[in-house]
Amino acid sequence: MNNRRSSPATAGKHPAPAASPWKASHERQRDREVKRDAVIRAAAREFNRKGYHNTSLDDIAARLEVTKPTVYYYVTSKEQLLFQCFVAGVERIRAAFRDVRRLELPARERLNAVLRRYGEAVASEFGWCMVRAEEQDLSPAMSRHIKALKSEIDHGIRRLIREGVQDGSIHPCDPKMTAFALAGALNWIAHWYREDQSLSGAQIAEAFVTVFEAGLRPRANAAQLATPRRRARRALGALAR
Amino acid sequence: MNNRRSSPATAGKHPAPAASPWKASHERQRDREVKRDAVIRAAAREFNRKGYHNTSLDDIAARLEVTKPTVYYYVTSKEQLLFQCFVAGVERIRAAFRDVRRLELPARERLNAVLRRYGEAVASEFGWCMVRAEEQDLSPAMSRHIKALKSEIDHGIRRLIREGVQDGSIHPCDPKMTAFALAGALNWIAHWYREDQSLSGAQIAEAFVTVFEAGLRPRANAAQLATPRRRARRALGALAR
DNA sequence: TAGGATGTCTACTCGTGAGTATGATCGAGA
DNA sequence: TCTCGATCATACTCACGAGTAGACATCCTA
Numbered sequence: 063m064n065n066r067r068s069s070p071a072t073a074g075k076h077p078a079p080a081a082s083p084w085k086a087s088h089e090r091q092r093d094r095e096v097k098r099d100a101v102i103r104a105a106a107r108e109f110n111r112k113g114y115h116n117t118s119l120d121d122i123a124a125r126l127e128v129t130k131p132t133v134y135y136y137v138t139s140k141e142q143l144l145f146q147c148f149v150a151g152v153e154r155i156r157a158a159f160r161d162v163r164r165l166e167l168p169a170r171e172r173l174n175a176v177l178r179r180y181g182e183a184v185a186s187e188f189g190w191c192m193v194r195a196e197e198q199d200l201s202p203a204m205s206r207h208i209k210a211l212k213s214e215i216d217h218g219i220r221r222l223i224r225e226g227v228q229d230g231s232i233h234p235c236d237p238k239m240t241a242f243a244l245a246g247a248l249n250w251i252a253h254w255y256r257e258d259q260s261l262s263g264a265q266i267a268e269a270f271v272t273v274f275e276a277g278l279r280p281r282a283n284a285a286q287l288a289t290p291r292r293r294a295r296r297a298l299g300a301l302a303r
Numbered sequence: 304m305n306n307r308r309s310s311p312a313t314a315g316k317h318p319a320p321a322a323s324p325w326k327a328s329h330e331r332q333r334d335r336e337v338k339r340d341a342v343i344r345a346a347a348r349e350f351n352r353k354g355y356h357n358t359s360l361d362d363i364a365a366r367l368e369v370t371k372p373t374v375y376y377y378v379t380s381k382e383q384l385l386f387q388c389f390v391a392g393v394e395r396i397r398a399a400f401r402d403v404r405r406l407e408l409p410a411r412e413r414l415n416a417v418l419r420r421y422g423e424a425v426a427s428e429f430g431w432c433m434v435r436a437e438e439q440d441l442s443p444a445m446s447r448h449i450k451a452l453k454s455e456i457d458h459g460i461r462r463l464i465r466e467g468v469q470d471g472s473i474h475p476c477d478p479k480m481t482a483f484a485l486a487g488a489l490n491w492i493a494h495w496y497r498e499d500q501s502l503s504g505a506q507i508a509e510a511f512v513t514v515f516e517a518g519l520r521p522r523a524n525a526a527q528l529a530t531p532r533r534r535a536r537r538a539l540g541a542l543a544r
Numbered sequence: 545t546a547g548g549a550t551g552t553c554t555a556c557t558c559g560t561g562a563g564t565a566t567g568a569t570c571g572a573g574a
Numbered sequence: 575t576c577t578c579g580a581t582c583a584t585a586c587t588c589a590c591g592a593g594t595a596g597a598c599a600t601c602c603t604a
Contacts, residue, residue: 090550090601090602094550094551097551111439112439113437113439113440114356115355115356115440116439116440118590118591118592119591119592119593120591120592128552128553129552129553129554130553130591130592130593131552131553131554131593131594131595132551132552132553134592134593134594135550135551135552139592139593140591140592140593170519170520173519196354198352198353198354198357199354199356199357226519230521231521232519232520232521233517233518233519233520233521233522235513235514235517235519236510236513236514239507239510239511239513239514240514240519242488242491242492242495242511243488243511243514243515244488245491246487246488246489246490246491246492246494247483247484247485247487247488247491248487249487249491249494250483250486250487250488250490250491251483251487253487253490254483266480269477269480270480270483270484272476272477272480273476273477273480273481273484273518274484274518274519275518275519275520276474276476276518276520277474277514277515277516277517277518277519277520278411278414278467278473278474278476278481278515278516278518279411279473279474279516279517279518280471280472280473280474281474281522335580335581359560359561359562360561360562360563361561361562369582369583370582370583370584371561371562371563371583372563372564372581372582372583372584373581373582373583375562375563375564376580376581376582380562380563381561381562381563
């Protein structure tokens, strides 16, 4: 239980030869962050299992085998805990966008890469918090922050779609609605993944990308496409308001 | 405020000539159901605005300009209120399945019809409750009931997909994953529709169906499809476990 | 080895909200 | 006019959970 000294590989054997007074302080700092992370992870898992409102800080503390004030020693409020979980999840998606920017590929391939990472993030332990953190549960300031992050991701997807339509790698479509559909399908994973873990996050993401790519309509012969095509265009026309 | 007698068109002018003692009773009964409906609707709207846990029964009562005990006169608990909202939403989708069964159309067309009604239901006032009613907030019995209803819908979609693959109207795919993707995209409407009501539920549903149908990959020339096709098949192979 | 910093616990406060006991009101029938 | 049942309000109870005060322990530095 009291393994504070035993866990880091650097501790014990080599007690900092030059004995700088800062060394211990740094180590403590690092130690503190490890514990804070553990608190956030534990919170994510409990939120995932029982939902935000049905999880008390006593529950989270119990899961860590400590008491509530200890949890409060690492975070300032339950709300902040949810927020941190959200950020931890969303950060993975932002990283995916950053990584993909460097690639020299058609936009559809880049979009697929992002969607794969997106799906994995949603199926991760932070998925629930990322997807279901409700603005109503948070203070106005945090709510704004979360909305901004969500909007950033949404617009990132829309941009990739637009680029794909331009470079010809994506079938012409309404970027906004398409982004909503893609993100929605992936977000929804967080709702059912708890129940059905027969596939890994990566496998689900891959399967979804396959579905998105192909669409429902069979691709066999071109003649068959005539009628539905016209209908689709009519629908898009209605969307123009 | 006290319009109990003035609202029904049959009241006042024609005070039930034959004067059966049951008449008044019937009328009261109907009256009661109207009020009960109003309670459920008000709850749905408040849940939609602020979430289940952030809505107190005092809030709902205030919205109806009555007090909490009045609400309890029509429902037995907050939980039941949520459940009723859920059922009200889901019933529309079940109706869609029933209606579609009669149609003599390729399965893809029937699926589209269901998805359109599905989208409209999710964008309705009961959408939030239908989509976000968490099992963890409900008693085991109600939770089971809700799960059964959800599962019924899920399997209905899968069945239509399978039929479509068989009758050739749907591109071969994994029915389970495809159903998850479609339902997820539509369910997610409940999350953002509150914020962005620039389109009607029907319009959104129509736009989504268009996206689902076409998929992302351009359909222009067949040669272009060779590589991605192979990749898609590889992914489906991985799904077979 | 004293004294300060860090980390954790016990034992609270306090607001909130679900649900209820009890009684007032009001219309309908006797 | 009196009663009865349906409807609704006042004014509670009670549990739960977020957050805190203050004591205690443990380690680090001087």
